[in-house]
Amino acid sequence: MGSWSEQLFLLLLCLVLLAGAATPQTAPPLSVDSADRWVRPGCQSKCGNVSIPYPFGIDSGCSRPGFEINCTDGTPYLGLGGNIDMVDIQLFQGTLVVNNYIAKDCYYQNGSLSDYILPSISIIGLPNYKFSSDRNGFVAIGCDAQGYIVSNDEENTFRTGCSSYFTNASFMPNGTCSGIGCCTAPIPKDLRSFSLLVDSFNNHSNCSFALCSYAFLADVGKLNFTLSSFTEYSNRVNEPLTLDWAIMNQTCEQANGTRDFACVSPNSYCLNSTNGPGYLCNCSQGFHGNPYLNDSNGCSDINECSAVPSPCVKRCHNREGSYSCSCPWYMYGDGQRDGSGCKSILRLLYLSLGVGLSLFFLIAIGSWLYWIHKKRKLGELKQHFFEKNGGSLRPDIRLFSSQELEAASDNYNQSRILGEGGTGTVYRGVLPNQNVIAIKKAKISNDEAEVQQFINEVEVLSSINHRNVVKLLGCCLESQVPMLVYEFVPNGTLAHHVHDEGKRGSLSLEARLRISSEVAGALSYLHSAASTPVIHRDVKTTNILLDHNLTAKVSDFGASRMVPLDQNGLVSLVRGTFGYLDPEYFQTGEFTDKSDVYSFGVVLVELLTGKKPVAKTQAVKNLATLFMDCVNSGRLVEILEERVVEEGTPELLEAAAELAMRCLSLKSNDRPLMREVAMELEALTRWKIHPWGNVNLEEGDSLLAMVGSSSPSVLRDYVNSSMEPMVPFEIVR
Template sequence: MASWPAHSFLLLLCLVLLAGTATPQTAPPLSVDAADRWARPGCQPKCGNVSIPYPFGIYSDSDCFRPGFEINCTSDGTPYLGLDCNIEVMDIQLLKGTLVVNHYIAKDCNYQNGSHPHTDSWINITGLPNYKFSHERNSFVAIGCDALGYISSDRESTFWTGCLSYCTDASSVPNDTCSGIGCCTAPIPMDLSDFSLLVTSFYNHSDSSFAPCSYAFLADESKFNFNLSSFTEYQNKEKAPVTLDWTIADQTCEEANGTDDFACVSPNSRCLNSNNGPGYLCNCSEGFQGNPYLNDSNGCLDINECSADPSPCVKRCHNTEGRYSCSCPWYMYGDGQRDGSGCTSILRILYLSLGVGLSLFFLIAIGSWLYWIYKKRKLGELKQHFFEKNGGSLRPDIRLFSSEELEAASDNYNQSRILGEGGFGTVYRGVLPDRNVIAIKKAKISNDEAEVQQFINEVEVLSRINHRNVVKLLGCCLESQVPMLVYEFVPNGTLAHHVHGEGHRGSLSLEARLRIASEVAGSLSYLHSAASTPVIHRDVKTTNILLDHDLTAKVSDFGASRLVPLDQNGLVSLVRGTFGYLDPEYFQTGEFTDKSDVYSFGVVLVELLTGKKPVAKTQAVKNLATLFIDCVNSGRLVEILEERVVDEGAPELLEAVTELAMRCLSLKSNDRPSMREVAMELEALIRWRIHPWGNVNVEEGDSLLAKVGSSSPSVLRDYVNSSVEPMVPFEIVR
């Protein structure tokens, strides 16, 4: 057998594929006589010039119509509804659910010969329950220059309405308007199946040549047009067209669907409830056309929209069952719809897009460059503004960090880097590129100039101080919206954390407490008397005392501190400080001195001895300083001291430290020792603890006692004779 050529095989394959592809059965194009094909097969499709689509049918064959839709076709080709009805059918509109019929006109005429014909009309279609007069398309009409027309119905509920038309002469009658001058109208109700007509006149119009009669009838508004000739036009007419609504049965779609008598039998058909009384109609679904009451080739078939002229698509049309789609060739774009964007050549738009794109590119590039220059300039101006606002004019002799450096060091101020938060700012842990760890204090964003002044003041104070027990200021950033300070990183938290923190109570030995107190006192003594310009801290408290890895104290937070000129003993300002640490005299007078720091230090010392917070939560006394003084004066010191302090401290040592604390807490500032005296006494007590009386010579002991203030075990004896109120002697009981 000879082998087939390759192209012949491909051609055969295409033919097989095409033969096996099912295409939807489409309806032929809808024409004027399309309804002629909608009668049942083998049934008479017309009566005279009127098409008879199913469910209507000629009465002679019972299989050609649905019961209730019989058409009586007379020998002269005139169709009538039913057998005994004299209603002539003019047109059947299947898909609209309407049909046009002729019905009688009521007349009242006055002729010059003296005759006065008067006709009342009555029409009844109650024998055909599927039909109602359309209240949407019909209106009651009365015509005449003195016409009073009535329409009424007595079935079920009484209906009666009418209208009056009037005119004086032909010149007063407007054309194309039925508004009461020569012609009037009235609406009719829904569900109207029979009615009576009556028209009458008040005057004799026999001398009127243009309007001798008055008329009343029901008219289809789309087929009725009133003008001057209407007065004589209806003299020789007995009937006028009116539109009926028809429905299937008296059920709704929901009630009829699924029953054996359901009329919507064609696939792709849908059911619609009537809007004029009970009943339903059938229609084809969108994209289909035909007779929805037939289940054959004349039923609802797919509309081939692509065969329409013109086609709905400008290039390619693809018909599918119930719908269609448009597409463009590969070298074009768009939706392909004739009434949409159509199809546009890609090459045309390509050239246009290229030109527009290049223009936009250059505009964007130039605009971006100019915007970058503008933003850089504005950023520089903003940084300079912040620099001057945040105290840049002071030119402190410390390193100035950029805002970008600190953002990178703190991982953009990540929440996980927060070391602590206060009323004026947040402290973050930062790591510089050289791996050095720093602490960054960032002010809270605020428009309060006082808060900014706190930071400026801290820079000014710390830039003048260099002491091992004062936290070291490494630099600052003044070019951001809020100023930022950079400190050495103190890794062991605050003294308050070690004294009061959960799980840390009692963790510090008495030796460590005395050493920390001595270091704090030494730093405050340096600030008060050894610095180039004396500094009053004004906020001494355990949360402002940091501890490094060796528990070495570092005094911090100098935002409220003030530089004191050498020729001034005290300054007056608004009261600043923390409740529980605040000097009572400063609180009352508003004048702060170095003795204000002494009082606050006394509270810190009491915290170290008792382990209690500065605000004690007891019913009797809430202030720790007051509670401590009360316990000392009443001989109950041991009750308030922390257990470890009592266990590790000799009675003489505890009495001496207690006496020192009491002196610091004196209500009068003049009765308080200076911080230099406090530092010296604490240093002496530490040395005494290391070298007790039994282990040192008399000379050394005498020198120590001179510093402590007594050579007897009771170091409070001198305090009894001091200016403060006398204290009740006490005894440390183990």
């Protein structure tokens, strides 16, 4: 480590090297040599006041074929014997300006014709030229004018025009050719020859202030039309017209590398014409001259440093095609006049030293304060989340820390996901004692209603203990979103076993009846035996889990409500799933324990039919409506799942269907209580003996036909009279 002075010198040296580095810039506008010199040696550079740069030329050998100019009496004409006089050649734009005769149609005040001129112009014999369709347009002027432009080319014919009629001069806007007094019409691309026609509607008898109509082709961008134009055009013979020119017949890609390629100057490039086939040449950036010449008048380097004023404030370094600026060693900056320029390095040193020391102290103090603040806020945040997520309820369950659940779920690895819902994701977790758990993590959201659903689920499940209700083991309330920990139910959802590919028809009728009986028993417990009755409000097959023995576990109590016995029939926003939703609840917003009965009826129908809660036939119907239609029309067998029909007796199937029908009644008062449903299903699961075992079926008869012909009420009475006495189901409290 050297002395302080040596370190300061090294710092200054680095700053000089960085700040004084040459930076190429785009060349500023500079004055260049006159285009009068952009001709071949020994050739005439002007005709009158018009410069004639190569590839144009006047004398023999001074032009490229097709670009000959005839200079007669100081006026340049296109072609060797042409009659189109030129006004200007624009080398880099690929355009030139010529004079175009004006068509006239004039009358005396008495309405008789006084002057009539219909000119035409053709460049068919000049293949390198075209009338510019981008710059030019057809123009007609007059108070009752109608003008036309007609192509003279037999192969490419067209006719277009416009008209203008008005009698009051005050109607005409100044400065624009908008259709009143002056109108325009576009012309097509590749136009090479045309004639002009002009006429009037009423021989100008209604507008004495303008006794002539005019028509011509002109550069409409330069047209400035006013009321005085009527008088001016009476003495004007022609109007400037723009032509596009190009090296014809080939594109850049086709011409490059051939002997006849026109872009011969070094540092030039080729660009295709925008008006038909052909190409143009131009000088590369940083160069100026005639790209069609391969001599000193071709594309040469622009010395940007010779410009006045110079583009650099101190030092300018010209380079081929570019330039750079630099500052002296004791200054810094980009050196550009329109940039940061050159500034004293001592000012930068003092500024840097002051800023550096200030930043050092600010960072040091800020880091110390941040460490203290972060430590305090972490504790406050955990307490905030704990209270926000329902910590004030003090549930009688285990409280897990966020670190415990992160470790158990492998930091919520995607491979651990068991399922996802609208409000959260369920992960498979393994505790240190190897116990498997299910972790339900709420989605990060600003919606307080979603957090309240989790809090509600903790409150409900912490007061319930039933073998067919999923057990809540604990929760985590100190994280940003609440998390619930359940017993792990390994065999998936009932919907998976009934509907998913590979599982359809896997459940026997006995298993289906037993599962429905267990679910009905759990719901009956919630409605009638819990310390405070609970209405689930989202009963469906995806919320019914199965363990290894296919024992049902009712889950997802986020939408549940604890309802005291004297308050059944509360009103709330409609919650539930389409296809399972109680129609009466949907219409009134009033939910009761009978709302769960309806949803359970849909689950029972799913088990009997194997169909999803929303089915599609010729018209879209939900499963409940479809099932009721089939039962009422004596077509029960058509909708039942094949395995259910094969394993069930007609009486058993009819009894189960009749029970489902009562659960699906549109009026809640017509539905049975959940405990009645549970008792009937318990009886159906215990019915092992075929009551019609002694009946002899004739050949061709089948139990399926008997189901279709039996009356639900008769079978129900028969089942109730022939069943063994019902044994009350067991409830674990």
